Amino acid sequence: MTASNRTALITGASAGIGAAFARYLASEGYGLLLVARRAERLQQLAAELSEQHGIPCEVFAADLNDPAAPAAIIDYAQRSNIHIDVLINNAGLSGKDAFASTPWPTLAAEIQLMVTAVTELCHRVLPGMQARGWGRIINLSSIAAFAPPGASLLYTGIKSYVLGMSQSLDMELKPQGIHVTALCPGFTHSEFHDTMGTRDQANQLPDILWQDADAVVEEGWRAVMKGKPVCVPGTVNKIIAGSMRPLPVSLQYYLGDRMNPFKQ
C-alpha cells in the first residue's frame, strides 16, 4: 500500500501544528480527514490541499469537549468508507488560571479534550489498523512533560499522561506494525498562546526557544516512521528535556516554581 491509498485523521487541523500536519501529509500523498470546531477554516484548507495535491480531503466539524465526539468521528469515517491509517491526536490548549478558582467544567473539558478523547480515538482506530497490519499514531504531548511543573498548570499533568500512555501503546502495538509516538514540542509558533491569553509573555521569550510548526511536524513524522516512541523536536528542546530528567524531584519543583514564564 502506498501513501496515496492511506488516510490520516488529524484533530485540531484548523490552526498551528495540526494545519501544518495536514499540509505535510497532503504533500506526501496521504488522504485526509480533518477535525476541529471551526468548520469554515477546515473547508478552506481541505479545498486548498485537494486542489494542490490531488488527494481526497474530508472535513468533520466536532467539539472534542463533547464526550460523544470521538465515536461520532469514527462513525462518520466508517459510513464514508474512510480507513484511518494515521491518527494525529493534536487538538489541545492550556488554561492559565489558578486551579482552585477555575470552574470544574473548564478543567473537566481540558481533561476530556487532551486525555479522554486522545485515548478514545487511539482505541477506536486500532481495529482497522490491526486488520491492515499497519498504523501510525502521533499524540501531541509537550516538553512540559519533561520540564519542571508550573504552578496552576493542569497541562503539565495532562501532557505527562500523554507521554506515558503513548510509550505503553507503542510497546503493545509495534509488533503488530503500529507505531505510536509522543511528540513533545517546546514553544512553537501557532495560535496556542493567543488562546491561552499569554501572547505578551510569550513574545518576551528569546527566539532561540521557538520553532516553526513545519519543523515540529517534519521531525515528528520522521520519528513515527522510524518507530521512535518519543520525539522532542529541535536541539534546544532536546537539551532542556534531557537536562531536566536526571534532576532530583525536589529541584525540579524548585525550578518550576521559579522559572514559570506564565506565573500570575
Ligand SMILES: NC(=O)c1ccc[n+]([C@@H]2O[C@H](COP(=O)([O-])OP(=O)(O)OC[C@H]3O[C@@H](n4cnc5c(N)ncnc54)[C@H](OP(=O)(O)O)[C@@H]3O)[C@@H](O)[C@H]2O)c1
Ligand atoms: N504551540 C506550542 O507552543 C505547543 C507546545 C507544546 C505542545 N503543543 C501542543 O500542540 C497541540 C497543537 O497546538 P497548537 O500550538 O497548534 O495550538 P493552536 O494553533 O491553538 O491549535 C489548536 C487546535 O486545536 C483545536 N481545538 C482546540 N479545542 C478543541 C476542541 N474542543 N475540539 C476540537 N478541536 C479543538 C483548534 O481548533 P478549533 O478552535 O477550530 O476547534 C486548533 O485547530 C496541542 O495539543 C498543544 O498542547 C503546543
